[in-house]
Amino acid sequence: MTSISFNEWDLEKHVADAIGQLGWEEPTQIQVEAIPFARKGMDVVGQARTGSGKTAAFGIPIIESCEPNSSTQAIVLCPTRELAVQVAEEFQSLQGKKGLSIETVYGGTDIEKQAKLLDKGVDVIVGTPGRVIDMSKRGHIDLSKIGIFCLDEADRMLDMGFFPDVLWIVEKMGEREQTLLFSATFPQEVLDATEEFTEDPIHVMSEDLEVEVPEIDQFAIKVGRLNKMWALGRIVASMTEKDQMLIFTNTKRMVDMLGERLDRQGVDSASLHGDMAQNKREKILDKFRDGSKKILVATDVAARGLDVDGITHVVNYDLPDETEVYVHRIGRTGRMGRSGQAWSFVSGSEIGQLDKIANTWAMSIPVVEAPDLPKGTKEMARLKEDWDEISDSFGMVTVRVSVGKRDASKLSLSDWIVKQARVPEVAIGEISIGDSESTVEVHMKKASYVIDVLKSREFEGRSLEPAIVS
Ligand code: ADP
Ligand code: MG
Secondary structure (H helix, E strand, O other), rough: OOOHHHHHOOOHHHHHHHHHHHHOOOHHHHHHEEEHHHOOOOOEEEEEEOOOOHHHHHHHHHHHHHOOOOOOOEEEEEEOOOHHHHHHHHHHHHHHHOOOOOOEEEOOOOOHHHHHHHHHHHOOEEEEEHHHHHHHHOOOOOHHHEEEEOOOHHHHHOOOOOHHHHHHHHHHHHOOOOOEEEEEEOOHHHHHHHHHOOOOOOOOOOOOHHHHOOEEEEEEOOHHHHHHHHHHHHEEEEEEOEEEEEEOOOEEEEEEEHHHHHHHHOOOOEEOOOOHHHHHHHHHHHHHHHHOOOEEEOOOOHHHHOOOEEEEEEOOOOOOOHHHHHHHOOOHHHHHHOEEEEEEEEHHHHHHHHHHHHHHOOOOEOOOOOOOOOOOOOOOOOOOOOOOHHHOOOOOEEEEEOOOOOOOOHHHHHHHHHHHHHHHHHHHHEEEHHHHEEEEEEHHHHHHHHHHHHHHHEEEEOOOOEEEEE
């Protein structure tokens, strides 16, 4: 890797000064490779891992190309409002005293106010597709005159969710001169889609998959749903004063539930998901950024691309379905070469998915024991018998008992269990009576109790010898 300094580029003074102010010593690899081409006005497709400085890789050339004249010259699209805000902030610090008006345009904010701002004239728009389309339909953005088009997190912007919106916008940009697409990953179908938007682009890609993956310690703990809280407690207990943790769940509902559970355990945390009002989300993020909140629970959408330097721990409370998402998540820690650790909770049935993630990115994610509980700390949750691991999708656990059709019928067996164990009938599922043994489905919530009862009493004068079928 050749190291070069920002000075060699002879950047315009405002930008050079701003970079000096920021204290940046040298450009990052993606900046070294992308900026010279982007400055020439060429199309660039740039890929580099999260935290490698992609924002400035497109930000510096965009700022240099624009003049403060209140006509929109560049538009940057991002998948979330938080990212739009973050990119706009980075643009602001990079332009120094240049005086460009850089505005964010995203949903959830006052339309009238935004319309007025846009009508006054802005030089650079950083926005999310939905609101940009809305504003252009209302006549407050004239896409046809904008020369520079940029997609941040292009993999997401060109996937099924956003693709139609992005296409709509691009098609309106009749005078588009330059297109810049940046992302941490470019799956093949996204790479194919970039062809639609670019003309002879320069591809800046890190060839080695391993370099995209942050160099942090990754671990998995094998736990079922019931014991995730317990495992989380162990990791939280291992954190030091300075550490910060970002916990990912797969659903908004789970974000709320986990936030509440942590609260009940006296563990202070904040939650972030896409259904929250914009100003609330920003407040929460500020608290996480300034370190007054140590733990943030979030969905992928809400946390995507978030640039918070202090994150030392990423926890996949739920394992993501897509391998790229995993890399995005763990990229929240170990930023700019800092150290970090990522923990994933996997159930028995998810081990395959974990292997797939590890193999795709040539990473090692060993399955380990949960960290020991430091002396003097309390468990956050009790380690429960992990029925979850052996139950079916209805939560039923199959128990084998040693009576057959000579001694029992479905009805007699189920009546007896309900009566002896005093469990509601719905806790007992299918019963199948065999020649010399039978199986009974018991809901996992009652399973350990029912088994204890079956062990201690006799059915028609004989011991049932209950055993779990896994
Ligand atoms: P990415 O978009 O690739 O995930 P960002 O653009 O968010 O990464 O950059 C990550 C962090 O690195 C930001 O805080 C940014 O200000 C900082 N940064 C970017 N370029 C440099 C540089 N050349 N030197 C030092 N810090 C940098
Ligand atoms: Mg980024």
